Amino acid sequence: MAYLELNNISKRFGGVVALDEATLHCTKGEVHGLVGENGAGKSTLVRILSGALQRDDGEILLDGTPVAFPNPAEAVRLGIGMVYQELSLIPDLSVGQNIFFGQEQSGVLGMTSRRALRERCYDLFDRMGIDVADPDRLVNQLSLPQRQMVEIAKMIVHNPSVIIIDEGTSALGRTQIEWLLEFCRNLATQGRTIIYISHNLSEIRQVADQITVFRNGEDVGTRAHGEASTDELVSLMLGRKIGRLYPERTNEIGSEPMLEASHLRAGTRLRDVSFTLRKGEILGIGGLTGQGQEEIFRALFGIQRAQGEVRLEGKPITIHSPSEALSHKVGLALVPEDRATQGVLLPRSVSDNISLSVLSRLLRLGFIDRSAERAVVESAIDRFSIMVADVADPVESLSGGNQQKVVLAKLLATKPKVLMMCDSTRGVDVGTKAEIYTLLRELTATGSSVLWYATDSDELTNMCDRVLVIRQGLVEAELTPGMITEENIIRASMGEPINHNGTDPDELKQSAGIHAIRRHA
Amino acid sequence: MMSTESITLESGKKHTKRYPVRPSITVYDLVPLILFILVISLIFIIKPRLANVQFVELKANAGLTLVLATAGQTLALLTGGIDLSIGGVLSLTSSLAATMMTDEPLNILLWCAIILLIGMGAGLINGYVIAVLRVPPFIATLASWSIFNGLALLVLEDPGGHVSEPLRALVRSDPLGIPNSIVFIAILIVAWLLFKRSKWGTRLYAVGSDEAKAYLNGTDIVRTKMLAYVLSGCFAAVAGLYRTVEVGLGSPIAGDPFILTSAAAALVGGMSLAGGRGDLVNSILGAFIMLFIFDLIQFAGISSFYTPMVQGLFLILAVTLNTIGYRLQIRKALEQ
Numbered sequence: 001m002a003y004l005e006l007n008n009i010s011k012r013f014g015g016v017v018a019l020d021e022a023t024l025h026c027t028k029g030e031v032h033g034l035v036g037e038n039g040a041g042k043s044t045l046v047r048i049l050s051g052a053l054q055r056d057d058g059e060i061l062l063d064g065t066p067v068a069f070p071n072p073a074e075a076v077r078l079g080i081g082m083v084y085q086e087l088s089l090i091p092d093l094s095v096g097q098n099i100f101f102g103q104e105q106s107g108v109l110g111m112t113s114r115r116a117l118r119e120r121c122y123d124l125f126d127r128m129g130i131d132v133a134d135p136d137r138l139v140n141q142l143s144l145p146q147r148q149m150v151e152i153a154k155m156i157v158h159n160p161s162v163i164i165i166d167e168g169t170s171a172l173g174r175t176q177i178e179w180l181l182e183f184c185r186n187l188a189t190q191g192r193t194i195i196y197i198s199h200n201l202s203e204i205r206q207v208a209d210q211i212t213v214f215r216n217g218e219d220v221g222t223r224a225h226g227e228a229s230t231d232e233l234v235s236l237m238l239g240r241k242i243g244r245l246y247p248e249r250t251n252e253i254g255s256e257p258m259l260e261a262s263h264l265r266a267g268t269r270l271r272d273v274s275f276t277l278r279k280g281e282i283l284g285i286g287g288l289t290g291q292g293q294e295e296i297f298r299a300l301f302g303i304q305r306a307q308g309e310v311r312l313e314g315k316p317i318t319i320h321s322p323s324e325a326l327s328h329k330v331g332l333a334l335v336p337e338d339r340a341t342q343g344v345l346l347p348r349s350v351s352d353n354i355s356l357s358v359l360s361r362l363l364r365l366g367f368i369d370r371s372a373e374r375a376v377v378e379s380a381i382d383r384f385s386i387m388v389a390d391v392a393d394p395v396e397s398l399s400g401g402n403q404q405k406v407v408l409a410k411l412l413a414t415k416p417k418v419l420m421m422c423d424s425t426r427g428v429d430v431g432t433k434a435e436i437y438t439l440l441r442e443l444t445a446t447g448s449s450v451l452w453y454a455t456d457s458d459e460l461t462n463m464c465d466r467v468l469v470i471r472q473g474l475v476e477a478e479l480t481p482g483m484i485t486e487e488n489i490i491r492a493s494m495g496e497p498i499n500h501n502g503t504d505p506d507e508l509k510q511s512a513g514i515h516a517i518r519r520h521a
Numbered sequence: 522m523m524s525t526e527s528i529t530l531e532s533g534k535k536h537t538k539r540y541p542v543r544p545s546i547t548v549y550d551l552v553p554l555i556l557f558i559l560v561i562s563l564i565f566i567i568k569p570r571l572a573n574v575q576f577v578e579l580k581a582n583a584g585l586t587l588v589l590a591t592a593g594q595t596l597a598l599l600t601g602g603i604d605l606s607i608g609g610v611l612s613l614t615s616s617l618a619a620t621m622m623t624d625e626p627l628n629i630l631l632w633c634a635i636i637l638l639i640g641m642g643a644g645l646i647n648g649y650v651i652a653v654l655r656v657p658p659f660i661a662t663l664a665s666w667s668i669f670n671g672l673a674l675l676v677l678e679d680p681g682g683h684v685s686e687p688l689r690a691l692v693r694s695d696p697l698g699i700p701n702s703i704v705f706i707a708i709l710i711v712a713w714l715l716f717k718r719s720k721w722g723t724r725l726y727a728v729g730s731d732e733a734k735a736y737l738n739g740t741d742i743v744r745t746k747m748l749a750y751v752l753s754g755c756f757a758a759v760a761g762l763y764r765t766v767e768v769g770l771g772s773p774i775a776g777d778p779f780i781l782t783s784a785a786a787a788l789v790g791g792m793s794l795a796g797g798r799g800d801l802v803n804s805i806l807g808a809f810i811m812l813f814i815f816d817l818i819q820f821a822g823i824s825s826f827y828t829p830m831v832q833g834l835f836l837i838l839a840v841t842l843n844t845i846g847y848r849l850q851i852r853k854a855l856e857q
Contacts, residue, residue, distance in 0.1 A: 072736065073739030084737065090735055101740075112718050125537040126536060136542070141850065
């Protein structure tokens with residue numbers, strides 16, 4: 001019998017239906033995978049379960065008893081533990097204060113001592129069997145992977161019987177992901193129920209006993225472990241047989257260079273990187289995470305101070321700020337990795353966000369020409385098929401994939417010469433990814449160039465004209481057409497010599513412990 | 522709820538990394554103290570003979586009103602709000618103390634209680650309007666400042682009234698051999714340090730740091746904000762009473778100078794208008810910095826007309842230093 005039943009749950013946001021009579025049944029001791037495109041309603045469903053949102057309709061049964069979660073505190077009390085996609089940590093409190101928030105064991109006069117908190121943290125980390133972070137550090141001083149680990153630790157402290165992990169691995173490294181998957185299996189063995197949401201199908205297929213697919217706010221099918229192929233899951237998610245995920249290479253690579261960087265050096269990680277990006281080219285940047293790839297983008301976009309020389313269309317340039325990079329005569333645009341904090345103004349409308357980057361071109365006698373603005377916004381919404389009820393809706397009301405499309409729309413409105421993608425498709429659903437890929441091809445066909453750091457080696461092999469693999473802040477290998485294979489990318493990332501004639505990449509991936517998403521051609 | 526320690530997480534215990542213990546106070550937290558020492562050193566350089574016990578006592582007595590107002594303001598700022606009504610409450614309680622209080626011990630006790638209740642009531646109203654009706658704190662407390670100011674004018678038209686002599690004698694006495702104002706500030710600091718580490722202290726920081734996330738963590742946002750504004754109201758009420766006793770007369774506009782000075786003092790002390798950051802001890806230092814700038818200008822023989830200008834420049838200087846410190850701290854941590 002199902003331990004947790006969500007029956008016919010419906011939820012609307014304004015005019016947008018997020019959930020339409022969605023149903024999910026989970027038994028004790030199972031890991032239940034939830035997959036679906038962004039905006040399919042997975043996050044909304046689990047946020048209703050965690051008390052963060054209130055359902056409009058439907059019922060929730062826990063162990064056969066109807067329950068209500070009017071607020072997150074009540075859900076936690078009834079044994080629901082949630083790892084939020086956007087994290088629920090309080091930035092100005094320490095790791096320890098966050099983990100034991102609301103569970104402070106009062107010492108003398110109701111005080112919680114730093115030392116006691118630290119000991120409790122270490123005790124918890126020991127029992128989790130993994131290093132999380134310095135308990136005394138403030139959360140706003142942690143890296144994203146560390147925050148994600150703290151979020152997991154905080155969830156487990158309440159000893160939940162139902163555990164929800166909503167995109168809990170997007171920022172984690174390989175060993176941490178391996179740990180989490182095993183941890184989930186252990187928790188399930190103890191009779192807990194785990195709901196695991198991820199865009200990474202190989203992760204889901206590895207960990208889940210049951211997989212439920214969501215589409216357009218409904219559950220469209222449940223498959224047992226090993227019963228469904230990736231292809232079947234993807235077509236369930238999309239509701240149609242998908243054709244090619246990656247569009248044909250149509251761009252012509254020019255001979256003249258668009259962007260040349262020589263001896264770039266920034267921060268502690270980026271030591272010495274030089275490259276030339278030609279007109280109409282998509283140049284991929286690969287390698288393990290944290291090898292200095294992000295610094296390349298931060299340096300080029302003027303967010304981080306760097307040494308080295310940068311030339312645009314042959315002319316040396318120095319960029320001190322994003323506004324200089326985005327300006328008409330430079331034309332460097334960056335699609336950041338963390339759209340929530342770097343890409344968009346969440347509380348502002350879709351319309352404001354799109355027009356903001358091109359305001360100076362919409363001026364008439366110093367005032368904004370509203371009809372010109374509307375034209376720009378509407379064409380962008382059309383071109384990017386952004387799902388929005390009203391252009392005046394705030395961006396934060398959109399799903400993650402649609403938010404990322406707003407970022408792209410905003411940047412492409414500036415007609416950039418170089419579009420820089422910094423792991424921009426992470427956490428984006430397959431359907432939106434396919435649209436983004438098509439847009440990139442269209443962009444390069446018009447003579448613009450793309451510099452693309454991707455953690456997904458599939459994207460590098462299928463979308464890029466050349467790939468630079470960065471290791472320890474240096475260019476480890478340059479892969480030219482014919483040599484761009486997943487195997488070579490993985491080999492170069494680990495400092496192994498690259499292979500000029502193809503062997504079976506799967507074997508190497510297994511030995512490296514990398515579980516790449518297996519995609520259909 | 523089962524206690525934390527009862528969770529078994531299988532696969533045995535593994536000894537994970539232990540991080541070196543760092544001091545809980547960093548150099549960035551010391552910016553207000555450094556500025557405080559700078560200002561007071563300048564005063565003593567200009568007037569070396571002021572470096573004595575009487576001067577300290579005099580300044581503590583005179584500064585306590587601003588310290589109290591700043592303490593209240595700090596709590597409001599901590600939640601990401603602001604309390605402009607401090608001025609109105611201070612004026613009202615100052616006027617009441619100067620008109621209603623007699624020399625009778627019972628009457629004194631009664632009015633002390635009423636004054637505290639007024640502060641509490643003001644805080645409850647502010648808290649309700651802000652947390653439940655969701656009116657932005659600036660607007661809500663601007664309105665209540667105006668209302669309490671009006672009430673003060675009904676109680677006392679012009680500065681004046683009389684001071685309850687027994688209360689004044691009590692406040693001025695020094696049973697411990699040190700002035701009561703210094704004892705009071707010391708108690709305030711100790712109480713704060715305890716409160717900061719308590720459940721409610723943590724919640725106050727959490728709400729100011731990120732309200733939505735504090736809610737996801739089970740914080741009662743309404744009660745937490747209510748608490749901040751009630752405490753702020755009480756501090757303002759006591760400040761009004763103290764000012765009347767200290768100055769020797771009440772005034773229906775006594776509180777007005779304290780509205781923005783209390784906010785400026787807290788900001789000099791490293792508070793952030795966005796909330797979630799700062800410390801009451803540093804705010805108190807901020808209050809004294811603002812007061813000593815006034816003295817410094819006077820002692821330097823410069824016209825006191827320059828005081829607001831210098832205070833303004835100092836506010837920019839302090840906030841810039843605090844902001845740079847905050848950013849450096851994050852950057853340094855992330856680079857490790």
